[in-house]
Amino acid sequence: MNITIMQFFEWNLPSDGGHWNFLKEHSKSLSDVGINTIWLPPAYKGAGGSNDTGYGVYDLYDLGEFDQKGSKRTKYGTKDEYINAIAEAHKNNIQILADIVLNQKGGADKTEWVKVAKVNPDDRNNKISDEYDIKAWTKFNFSGRNNKYSDFKWNWKHFNGVDWDENKKESAIYQFTGLGKSWDEGVDDENGNYDYLMLTDIDVSSPVVYDELLKWALWYIEIADFDGFRLDAVKHIDFEFFKRFINDIRKIAKKELFTVGEYWSTDLDVLKQYIENTDHTFNIFDIPLHYNFVSAANEKENYDLRELMSNTLISCYPENSVTFVDNHDTQPGQSLESWVDNSFKLQAYTFILTRQEGIPCIFFGDYYGMPTKDIAPLKDQLDKLLKARKESAYGDQHDYFDDAHIVGWTRENGLAALISNANDGGSKKMFVGEKLSGKVFVDVTGNISGEIEIDADGNGDFTVNENSYSVWCIK
Known part of the structure; x- marks a missing residue:
């Protein structure tokens, strides 16, 4: 089964306390399209009380239960609503990642x-x-x-x-x-x-602090029954701390605890060094890939799509890479604003959702839209890509990065994808496997009508429109 993560928040969610209930209501539909892991925002009381997005941490033990900082609930709801939402997600075979903010x-x-x-x-x-x-x-x-x-x-x-x-x-x-x-x-x-x-x-070098944070993490797992961590701001915390911390928690809690850290750097050597320093204990986000998507969106037809994987984490440590297109820090108006606009947004999602390398994370603000920024939801388009990932994105991969403006790849379980950034569409003859000879493929995105039959050698002539994307699966 392919792991598919959704970051289940954006920065400007309403401070109405309704978010945990929103997750509870939508767990089944998200599971149905192939989301099986959800990263939730920090669930504990922040300095801003019910308006705090969660990164201004006040009390790690207050999950929306105590009258502190002007409210009992957090921005997202109460402790009981949080725990009930996680339980509902589990009923729908979705694992939960808790956002852990231990820098400040x-x-x-x-x-x-x-x-x-x-x-x-x-x-x-x-x-x-x-x-x-x-x-x-x-x-x-x-x-x-x-x-x-x-x-x-x-x-x-x-x-x-x-x-x-x-x-x-x-x-x-x-x-x-x-x-x-x-x-x-x-x-x-x-x-x-x-x-x-x-x-x-x-001060994570303090033994007293380490013991307290470990005690808290074990309490948190027991109380909320989540399944893994997203680690905030790891570049600002001694790498020895998180290496020890995650290993200790896994050992004591006897849980696998899938973990991804946020190390915000475009320097691939720095990211590789961090993975090696932490002994591959957990994954990190592929920041350079995000910026390649930004460049592709900004430069349009002047960007060479053959360079999409250049200097990326997936090119060297795919097993430790979590890929994404945008997040709460890169969205318009935020501290690391670097938004991939709609000229390349869905090409980028096609890339991370159908390829072999990395574990993709889709952004709440892309899926459900961001009304405060007049950004429309891409749910309908993303659902089609998610379904293709869930059902077809398996098997050996063959790459066709042989043109500056149209690149493609196939998976031998029965998927072929193309993305374009030029004003002309085109086609590529691509191999999907001899065992699929005679099978008929259709573009599940709906961008291209018609059918393609695989020839006796396992090849098909797959097409894509200008400035677009297509994902071909067995009819």
């Missing part, structure tokens, strides 16, 4: 005086002040939860940096210096050391 916390309850040094934002290894004291938001008491599930209270000793001094009302990057603290090693070397990203930076 936000919305602290109190300040503490902390010894720090300012660092250069462009080179965080370069201190630009002597050590002095600031008033930092680092004390997390979670009084609304009243010690239920955990009595652990976070304080400055569990962090290694902030970006705000409440005393002077001043913004900078402050590295904690007490207790011999420094930035974590094993992180991306952008800005010298990219441990610090935002808010209050968690």
Whole structure:
């Protein structure tokens, strides 16, 4: 069975608490078209309460149960609705990936005086002040939860940096210096050391912090019964931490726990090094492939489709690659905006959904649309591609990357795909296997009418329209 992931949120979902129920209502229809894994947004209380998308983590133990940060529920609903939605997904043979945000916390309850040094934002290894004291938001008491599930209270000793001094009302990057603290090693070397990203930076080198996060993760799995993780911002966290963390959880929980990490870099060597440093413990997203899609969309007929796989993770570590076209960070208006527009969107989805390499992840905002950005849903078109993946995208693959503007590939179970970025359509003679000789193929996308019969040698002349895509399966 092909694994097919859906990222089940976009950044601008309404803050009405209805999202977990939306998943519950749609699990069966998603399963029917071939979605068998769903990545859910962070489910715990953020600093923004019921308006927080989930990445401004306040209390990891509050899944929408306690009156904290102005509401009981999260943006997406209550704890009970979350657990019920996961149970319904499981009934429909869908596995759930929980979004794990362990780089930072936000919305602290109190300040503490902390010894720090300012660092250069462009080179965080370069201190630009002597050590002095600031008033930092680092004390997390979670009084609304009243010690239920955990009595652990976070304080400055569990962090290694902030970006705000409440005393002077001043913004900078402050590295904690007490207790011999420094930035974590094993992180991306952008800005010298990219441990610090935002808010209050968690010190994952602390044994106390490690034990608490492991305890929390095991509690979370037991409570919510999810099946794997999406790891946020792994480039900002020592690679040794997640390698150990995921292995420990798998061992103790006795679950396989499919895991994918977000390491945002276009440098293939950096991504390869991360996979090797973490001993292939989990997958990561193929960021370079996303940017190839962006280039194809932006450059239109000037882009050479033969280069789609160049410098991508799927070209070297396909077994550790999760492919995607867009996500909540690349959508219009977001921090890493790099939107693949409709001139190449469905060609890109044809690529990730019908090929052998990588595990594809489709984006909620593409599937259901994004009304706040006037982006229409592509559900009808994507359902046809998903069905082709579910039923036909198996078997040996044969590539026909022999033209700058029309490329194709086949799978010997009975699928042939073509994508085009030129103003002229065309055809390719492609091999689907001698065992399919005499079989009749049709374009399941509906873009091209008519039938193609496979000849005695296992070949067919498959066609595609201009600036389009076609996916041919056995009639």
